[in-house]
Structure formats: C-alpha cells, structure tokens
C-alpha cells in the first residue's frame with residue numbers, strides 16, 4: 001500500500017497527540033477516508049499493524065460510527081438532516097426532490113454516473129437555518145423545497161453554495 | 162398573556178434586551194476568529210491573571226459562582242470539580258463539543274466565531290483542576306469547526322497560551338482536538354470517553370465509572386460542555402460571588418437559548434437565567450408565530466426533554482416552597498422553573514411547534530431519531546426504541562388503534578430508569594409526555610384526517626402480529 005510521507009507524518013502526529021496510541025484510531029480513519037473516500041480492507045490491515053490491534057477491532061470501530069464507510073460513495077455525498085427542526089421545514093420533501101434531480105432513487109445508494117450519494121443524518125446543530133445538508137463535509141443551510149431544484153441544478157455543474 | 166400569576170415570572174419586567182456575555186463578540190462586524198483580533202479584545206487576560214493564583218482558589222471561585230453545566234444535566238460545575246481526589250494518576254479535562262442534542266446550536270457559534278474564548282476557558286479550567294492534558298471532543302460532522310479549533314490552538318501555542326509553560330508559568334498543558342464520527346451517543350460523557358480511547362462509544366456503567374473517579378484511561382477526568390467552559394472564563398474574570406449576581410439563586414449566569422421551529426425569528430439568544438419567560442422569548446424576541454398560526458407546544462430543552470403544551474396550567478411549588486401557577490408562556494427560562502413544570506432546560510434547545518404541526522409526525526420523527534442512535538447495549542433501550550419507532554411509523558401510515566397510546570406508554574415506561582445511560586430517558590420522556598398530552602390527536606379525535614381512526618381495537622396479540 002502506497003502512503004505518502006505527508007500522510008505518514010500526519011499519522012505519527014496523530015499518535016503523538018494522545019497519551020495512548022490507540023486513541024488515534026478515529027483520527028487515522030478520518031485521514032484515510034478523506035484521502036481514499038472510504039476505508040478499504042488493505043487500510044484496515046495496515047492500521048491494525050500500526051496500532052498493534054486485531055483487524056477485527058478496527059472493523060468493529062468502523063461499523064459503529066456512521067461517518068466511516070467501507071465502500072466508495074459518489075463524488076458528492078449529501079447528508080440531509082432529518083431531525084425534527086429540519087423536518088418541520090420539510091427536509092424529507094427536499095430529500096425527495098434531490099433524489100429525483102440527482103438520480104438517486106435509493107437512499108444510501110449512488111447515482112449511476114457515480115457522482116451523487118444521498119443519505120439521511122441526524123441533527124447538524126444548525127437548526128435555526130434548516131433544512132440543512134452536509135455536502136462532502138461542508139454545511140449547506142436553508143435548502144428548502146423551493147430552492148432544492150436550483151441547488152441540484154448547480155451541483156450537477158459542480159457549483160457548490 | 163395568559164393567566165394571572167401567583168409568582169411574577171419576571172420581577173424586573175422591563176424591555177427585553179439580550180445580555181451577551183459569551184456571545185459578546187459573536188456576529189460583531191469586523192470580529193474575526195484569529196488570535197490577533199482576540200488579543201485586541203482583551204483576550205487571554207483572564208488566563209494571565211489567573212495563572213498567578215492558586216488552582217484551589219480558582220476552583221473556589223467556580224464553586225462560589227454556582228454555575229451549573231450547560232451540556233444537559235445542569236450539574237454544578239464547582240461541585241463536580243471537587244469530586245476529583247488527589248492521586249498519583251494524571252487528571253484529564255475534556256471539552257464536550259459533540260453538540261448533538263437535536264435543537265441545539267450554541268456551541269457551534271462559539272467554535273466557529275470565537276474559538277479563542279473556548280481555548281482560554283479550557284486552559285483556565287485545566288489549570289484549576291491541574292489537568293495534564295485537555296481534549297476537545299468535537300462531532301465528526303463539524304469538520305470545519307475542527308479545523309478552526311486546530312488552527313486557533315496552533316496560534317495560541319505559538320504565543321504560549323497553550324502548551325509548555327503557559328504565559329511563562331510553570332504550568333504546561335496541551336489541547337488535542339478529537340473528532341467523533343457521527344454518533345449522538347458519543348455526547349454522553351462516558352460514551353465520549355470510550356470513543357476518545359479509540360473504541361466504540363458504548364456508555365459505561367455508573368458506578369463505578371464516574372469520570373471524576375475512573376475516566377479517560379482509568380484516570381480522574383472532568384467532562385464539561387463548551388458553553389460551561391466559556392462561562393468559567395467570565396467567572397474568573399469578575400469573581401465567583403460577582404458572577405453569582407447574574408441570574409437568580411441556583412440559576413446563575415447567562416444562558417444561550419437556541420430557538421428553532423415555527424417562529425418568525427429563530428436563532429440563538431443569550432439572557433441571564435430567569436430574566437425572561439418562555440412567552441417573552443417566543444413572542445418578543447423571536448417575533449412570535451407565523452401569521453394565522455397559534456402556539457401549540459414547546460420542547461424546551463433539546464429533543465429529549467418533555468414537551469409542554471399550550472393551554473396547560475402548571476402548578477406546584479419551587480424548591481424554596483414558593484407556590485407557582487403558570488401558563489406555558491409564563492414559565493421563566495431557567496433550570497429550576499423548567500424542572501418544576503416537569504420538563505428540563507437541558508441543552509437550551511427550544512423547539513417551537515404551532516397548530517400546523519401534526520403531533521404524530523413529531524412523535525414518529527423523535528422515535529426514529531432515538532431508535533437510530535441507541536448504541537444497543539441495553540435491551541430496554543435497543544428494543545424499546547425500535548418498537549416505538551415501528552409503532553409510530555405504522556400510525557403515521559394511517560393504521561392507528563385506540564390501544565396505541567397505552568402501548569406506547571407501556572414501552573416508554575419499561576425503558577425509563579432501566580438503562581445504562583440517560584439515552585433511555587431521552588426516548589422515554591418525549592414519548593410519555595407526547596402521548597399523555599396529545600393522545601386525542603393521535604387517535605384522530607381532533608385530527609384533520611378522521612378516517613385514520615379505526616373503529617375497533619384489536620387485541621394486543623393482533624397488534625404484535627401486525628408490527
């Protein structure tokens with residue numbers, strides 16, 4: 001497995017920032033996922049050696065946390081907040097519109113062109129400006145049923161708010 | 162509005178103006194997150210002067226201030242700090258920046274708009290409890306916030322406000338930012354500690370795992386919310402006794418109330434505890450209801466708090482024995498009043514519902530959230546929340562039996578008090594309160610779609626079969 005010296009350095013820094021190396025696991029997983037888009041079996045094996053853990057123990061952590069993935073997703077990952085305050089502003093309607101516009105019939109699935117994945121998520125702590133969407137980690141607020149189409153239209157052209 | 166009050170909710174009834182202490186510079190034009198700007202606004206001055214004092218003096222100031230935790234439980238911070246016993250193990254401080262209680266968005270404002278205020282608060286608390294290292298546990302979804310904090314910590318380190326020999330003193334302490342990864346339950350302090358140890362965020366059993374005793378790596382640990390730690394800075398600035406003059410006895414200091422839902426001006430507003438009523442917040446500060454709509458209910462302290470219904474009359478007596486009789490809008494915004502009316506101020510997340518809202522949708526949404534977020538360790542919470550979700554989803558689909566309210570209540574009652582962590586109450590309380598207060602609506606008696614109501618109740622066996 002090829003890992004750049006820069007990434008290796010970041011991993012060392014992560015480990016050194018904790019009294020116990022194992023604490024760095026989440027940080028390292030974030031690093032790999034940011035780099036590769038998901039956590040591969042190869043990555044799991046590499047991390048388990050690095051932190052002297054069983055691969056299974058790395059996997060059990062990955063599967064507990066919704067942010068970590070073991071499969072690739074679309075180039076744009078949209079997490080739509082589905083909790084009460086956003087839902088009061090009709091976030092499920094927004095979701096339906098985006099699913100249609102971006103060709104993602106199935107929640108959690110990826111559009112055929114490999115560009116978009118849509119899923120629901122819990123409150124994003126921005127409830128006064130809902131409905132909220134996390135787009136590749138960036139918060140997009142006030143995506144309403146009225147402007148969702150425009151949002152999708154722009155996104156298809158790579159324009160992010 | 163409403164009834165005559167036996168106890169005036171706001172004795173100093175005057176024009177309602179926010180009193181921004183923590184949010185003083187937040188949203189101020191020209192105020193940016195960099196260190197230079199913070200220093201130009203007297204940043205790190207409190208840290209400098211406090212490092213000249215003894216840690217136990219600082220802890221006493223915090224005790225004197227009476228400040229209570231802003232993360233949810235409202236436990237007095239000074240008392241919590243004094244649970245730490247001297248031992249040969251290192252002490253750790255964790256700032257809980259998980260902010261995952263639905264309806265809450267106050268910590269985000271501080272992290273994004275005034276990160277150095279938080280860092281100063283953390284260093285002050287760290288020095289006061291003599292922590293060896295501090296951590297900020299920030300939720301995984303807040304990647305931008307984590308980056309901001311990381312760069313603010315780097316800046317502060319360069320100027321010796323964090324790290325080795327802080328401000329030239331003999332005290333050293335580093336801050337590590339730890340990102341979560343999308344689990345609500347990692348906001349619970351012992352789940353958070355597990356997660357910080359690089360494991361699944363399963364909450365621990367208390368006792369024996371009280372963090373002050375057996376926390377991170379089995380060492381004494383203090384977990385405090387972002388807002389609480391920022392309060393510490395202001396306590397040590399003016400002194401505990403002086404700080405305690407803000408707010409009301411046992412409810413000291415200001416609080417940031419996060420208002421969302423069906424009001425004209427949702428947002429975050431900072432007020433001294435007990436200085437205004439729920440009605441004043443909703444109608445005067447937040448602009449009231451949308452035109453033609455009426456207030457229906459309020460979830461006052463984050464999604465897990467018990468719902469309060471418009472038209473209810475709350476009667477009882479406060480801790481000091483003073484009787485009260487309030488309508489929903491009369492309730493003073495502080496810890497004790499919201500507890501007295503059977504709910505809680507929790508995380509300060511106030512969700513306002515008007516008469517356009519279908520309460521069945523609300524309960525189904527809440528159950529869906531908590532069922533998804535249960536960590537699965539305890540049977541009552543794992544199975545119960547899933548059942549509540551399935552039943553309310555079925556009801557939302559129009560299949561409603563008149564035995565459903567009792568069924569929902571019986572499940573909720575079997576969760577409450579029988580679980581490892583308070584997530585159990587987090588699902589039981591909203592369900593219990595929603596069902597008992599809006600039962601008629603669920604059964605269709607006051608609902609817009611009368612055909613939702615089924616004439617004959619099936620037996621429990623039949624219901625189970627249909628789940």
Ligand SMILES: Cc1cc2nc3c(=O)[nH]c(=O)nc-3n(C[C@H](O)[C@H](O)[C@H](O)COP(=O)(O)O)c2cc1C
Nearest residue numbers: 230231232257259260261348349350385386389583
């Ligand atoms: C299910 C659950 C979720 C919680 N989430 C948070 C949270 O996101 N942020 C927070 O500060 N406290 C949260 N808490 C409360 C913490 O367990 C803990 O009481 C708090 O961080 C202590 O800080 P304080 O004393 O400053 O309030 C949560 C509690 C439970 C039971």
Ligand code: SF4
Nearest residue numbers: 536538539542580584
């Ligand atoms: S109450 Fe629920 S969330 Fe808490 S430990 Fe038990 S199963 Fe997990």
Ligand code: FES
Nearest residue numbers: 081086123124127
């Ligand atoms: S409910 Fe969607 S951000 Fe809080």
